[in-house]
Amino acid sequence: MAKLKGVSDTYHTGPDADPIQSGKEDAGGSQARNYRLSLIYSATIIVMATVSARSVNNMVATTLPFLAKYSFSYSNVLVGFVSAALNISTFAVTSYLNPMLKSSTRRKVFILATGTIPALMFLYYISTPLILWPVAVASGLAFGFVFPNIITSATLHHDHLIQMRLLAIYSLSLSLSLVIGPSLETWLLTFLSYKQIFLPFLGVSLMGFAVSPFIKFPKVTREIRGRSALRNKGLVTSLLAITIYNVPFAAITSFLVIFAVDRFSVPSSTAYSVFIYFFLTSFISRLLMAIRPFRSLFPPLIASAMITITGLILIPLMPSFFYFVLVMALMGIPHGTIFPMSSMLVARGTAPEERSVANSYFLAYNNILFIIIPVVFGALSIKAGFTLSYLALAASAVVSTGLLTTRYRSHKELFSR
DSSP: OOOOTTSOGGGGSGGGSOHHHHOOOOTTSHHHHHHHHHHHHHHHHHHHHHHHHHHHHHHHHHHHHHIIIIITOOOHHHHHHHHHHHHHHHHHIIIIIHHHSOHHHHHHHHHHHHHHHHHHHHHHHTOOTTTHHHHHHHHHHHHHHHHHHHHHHTTOOSSHHHHHHHHHHHHHHHHHHHHHHHHHHHHHTTTSOTTTTHHHHHHHHHHHHHHGGGOOOOOOSSOOOSGGGGGOHHHHHHHHHHHHHHHHHHHHHHHHHHHHHHHHOOOHHHHHTHHHHHHHHHHHHHHHHHHSOOSBSHHHHHHHHHHHHHHHHHGGGOSSHHHHHHHHHHHHHHHHHHHHHHHHHHHHHOOHHHHHHHHHHHHHHHHHHHHHHHHHHHHHHHHHOHHHHHHHHHHHHHHHHHHHHHHSTTOHHHHBO
């Protein structure tokens, strides 16, 4: 029987066996046909929702610093604070509001949140230095209800193999949106201002609203909604794994373009184009993971950590913008691999009734990083300069990798399948 690498053998036996892989169909081929239709339907909804939400969210997260600094003359510290405001409100939702809601209520709020995002894009367009703050907070609230429920939806199919494939498709959709979004914005910025750029993405956000009623929510008799999930070893291990990369990525999101403009004296549109190559290698990495999933997560996780550390050391040492682009393309590899591997650790270590709250806390932790790191990195860049600031990020990745290696490698049931 053919097996998909990286998935437990139990996913390929009995009623959950893949009829396409194993050839076990009924006489009319209805089992394989139903499998394909179920996968295509679920994947289509996941892709449309994810591409819409993530491309718009990334545009807001990466353009908000430009808008604040170059349109409203914010200092680097204020740029960090307004970016933090966006993530603080998201954290409030993912850490408290979303996990505490019942599934039926959470579904209604999710649809409402996706419908609010297009209106917020228009508010960014008409924003002022004062209005920018409440709009940023409202955006964070809306995105806080969107992402944990999409990622949970990708793991709720009754067929275990489809769950794994949908999780891979979800990760690919994240990367696809991070190629489409920056590419579109780079082109649009050649003739639109930082305020006008929000209007085209209003249309993109409408796609997410259109498919929001079709996103699946848990149908369990008793869903875990408290903080007990924080003790789950799958969640704890995934949090440490994601720390390796998301500490530097939180700084990169807010200050990469500002660093490129200051260090290499290139136009802002050229500096922003770095994200295209960064997210392109991220996408390729996730595509390869979907084609040939990792059976063991620990070796590729450590390899991704080593690339991260090396890239962070090299960034401030690059003599030209060309070599800077090459290093950032290299940094896209761990961006592509670490998040899906961390998500797999959550899926492997949780039961369906606690998966929603676990995913909420997983994303809430990421929000904490994106709240603290931009402010700290912005202040550090003023006091010590960008070179020492990037070296500090490398040091944090070294510490996280050391903890993962020394304390959590023994979780064989999570890292090896």
